[in-house]
Amino acid sequence: NAGVMQNPRHLVRRRGQEARLRCSPMKGHSHVYWYRQLPEEGLKFMVYLQKENIIDESGMPKERFSAEFPKEGPSILRIQQVVRGDSAAYFCASSPPGRDSPLHFGNGTRLTVT
């Protein structure tokens, strides 16, 4: 059973470009979470999605950031017009339906904005 798959592992973008980060949850998992880790800091919650629904986006910046989890295919975190402050590691986690299942994390996408 493959774990949470994220790609790309590393992404370099110039200021003003768009970044697209992809996450395929573990098989059987229908809940996806995105977290951001700034250098030398812990992870901060961004958004929680189920298939075709955003459940909680209280940690998402109001502008330039969006997330989706379509019926088919991976979850996508999209950052438009990137700025240097967006440079971070972005982690995806998934869990199955139900209350007693902890989150399983992917290896992250490290975004560098030049």
Place this chain on the structure above:
Amino acid sequence: GEDVEQSLFLSVREGDSSVINCTYTDSSSTYLYWYKQEPGAGLQLLTYIFSNMDMKQDQRLTVLLNKKDKHLSLRIADTQTGDSAIYFCAFSRAAGNKLTFGGGTRVLVKP
């Protein structure tokens, strides 16, 4: 708001026990986790405990929870060089729910 604090750094000799501490403020935290992050890697779930438990042991790992003091600790017995990593405590109000993380404790194991 939620606040989780960890010490930044811990140095330990190989074979000794390591104790990593974490304090939190949200008394409604129900699930308490320890994750390990090696350089350039994602987070590996080590263990977790429910708030109605005081202790959980899993091989070399022992988790202690003091709900009165809102203090969580992770003890690693017989620490090995492969245990060198950053350790994060994290909390949620429900399993599979969004987590609040501490800033991480960098553990360095010296031979």
